[in-house]
Amino acid sequence: MSRIGVFVCHCGLNIAKTVRVSELAEFAATLPDVVVAKDYKFMCSTPGQEMIANDIREHRLDRVIVTACSPLMHEQTFRKVLAASGLNQYLLTIVNIREQVSWVTHNIDEGTSKAKALLNGAVNRSRLLMPLTSRVIDVNPDVMVVGAGIAGIQASLELANTGRKVYLVEKNSTIGGHMAQFDKTFPTLDCSACILTPKMDSVLQHKNIQLLTSCEVSEVKGFVGNFDITIRQKARYVDHDKCNACLACTEKCPGKSVSEWDEGLAKRKAIYIPFPQAVPQKPVIDREACTFFKKGKCRLCEKVCEQKAIDFEQQDTFSTVKVGAVIVATGYDLMDTRDLIQYGYGKYPGVYNALEVERLFNSAGPTGGKVILRDGKEPQAIAILHCIGSRDKNSYEHCSRVCCMYSLKFAHLFKEKTSADVYHFYIDIRAAGKGYEEFYNRIIEEDVKFIRGKGARVAKSADEPDRLMVEAEDTITGKFIRLPVDMVVLSPAMIPRSNAKDIARLFNLSTDKQGFFMERHPKLAPLSTMSEGVFIAGVCQSPKDIPDTVAQANGAAAEALTIVVKDKMELEATTVMVNPASCCACQNCVRVCPYGAPFFKEDKGVSEINEALCKGCGLCASVCPTGAIIARHFTNDQVLAEMEGLMEF
């Protein structure tokens, strides 16, 4: 005999509008073993929680059912109420009548009857629940940050400053990310390098940060508090311990390739540092471009290196790092605008994407900061096309958020550096941010022309064959426009990294419709993920500007710290156990478990479970032919009882 209390929440009108909550409570009171059933306006409020706590004591309840929102919302809240009232927290059952009932119907009869069925199932299951004891594990104090753009750099510095050891993993040979490519930042027109490079240098100097450039995560094992992460150190062909960064090798090297940092607008050597302020200031060899690797002779770099740091035999190496928490800050790619053939990117030399334009403005860029087109001329008329691939159901539905502002910044810089006429082709100007609207107003005053209409097509001008023609509909005048220009700037969609899916699989992250990493809750847990102990920051979560990215990085650092600051932490008790009496020693469980939790105890001839490794998925329980494995909190009996209850109504 159980003593069950049922507590039905109205959630204001969120539930009460399409479920007759008092009828549901009356119904609950008729079910066997239910000794008290009540409904209340906001069960999660303090009075609501106190009501449950009082009833637990007054009615000596040994099971509690809260009929409210999704367990993913408030299961922890109500578990705490049970624990504080002296009841084991696993004796709580949540019935989800908001997300999965009241919000998905307008029909109060249907809503009420479905809620009754769910509640009936819950009462059945509740009776069979067992008290469980949480596992306490040791927590590794260190943190890994993946991606060393501004988000990763900021998070690493914050964590390192608290005294934590941070492993900062970067796939490129330098840290800095996209921000290092920018010339100025909106709306303040700060020089991007001037504000970023001091931080990059701090990373290098920080005694608590171990910088792992030219590295990639190749395997993630373990779980929150105890991750074992395998890092692949890609061969650099330069021994960075010996290299003294004299860079004589880069001067002598005859091999050339396009510079990724200059977005292909300039060349770099085969042995190179990506840009003058790169961190670390030590070169790597690009195997694809190296004369020795291609033709078997050259080795000029080796000859000039006094430190004997060049090592053509170097191989990729693997090492494992143990950390307690992880921050993923892997950034974004720009959409490849060649896919949108109407804009002529890659076909007409006068069409540029936004990152290329950043490099044109930059004094360390391919043109020394002058706005000179690929044909060597200075443009007389420039069109900036907003929303290329974003806010477009044919490509990416999302708004990339920063394009309006950097496009305005471009207009300012074009006006500063050229005498060209500058035209914006836009859908709306989105200038929500501190100082952004003011910046927009300033640019309007700078004799920049705004045409409200999305650029539809870029073509060769019919009259002047060396010029381009932008076509659009001006939605204010309703007229079709053909504008001759010399330069077209595309503001492309910011999209997930091409390898975002691989990263998601490594760290067990979900991705949203666009492919960005999904947060645990869009409002209240924007930096956490479904993978406990793994946090996200920056554009890998969704497009955002530098201030928001930095704020997120600080937040993610604080979240990671809340885990690693403790020596020990509690894990869910919902693991599996083996009943040795019915184990038939088939070892199916040992074979299927991805975590290696079940192991075969030779001397006893039965399987046992290493609970520290078990994540509670229940796979082994389903492959166990004799039912010897019991998935705690999701036992066969519990699941079947719930099903029976659901099917009665």
Added chain:
Amino acid sequence: MSFEPKILGIACNWCTYTGADLAGTTRLQYPQNLRVVRVMCSSRINPSFIFRAFQLGADGVLVGGCHPGDCHYNTGNLYARRRLAVTKKILEFAGLEPGRFRVEWISASEGNKFAEVVTEFTGQIKALGPQTKFKIS
């Protein structure tokens, strides 16, 4: 009165259950015939759960898990996929109409897909009529 089927859903916590929550948060409307049991992973689903559901009078059973390759537990849904494919064969061999048992991969961001699948599946079960083959009255 028109036939209102009872449909049992079994959804994994990380993808389909969360996707179902998202359908609610975005106020998508779908028929109320589905009652969902939450499990941590689709691999937890023992074929006996499915057989039992039909014995209990379920007119249809819908299982939802993470997309293959995206399982929260790495490989769980790959086992589920094979096991449930065999389960479906056995059910149909034993005389159940094809179409009463369905497995769908619905991610946490696919609230739309959840609502669409439930709507479509409910319509299909309504067309099939009450399930009597396995029901123990």
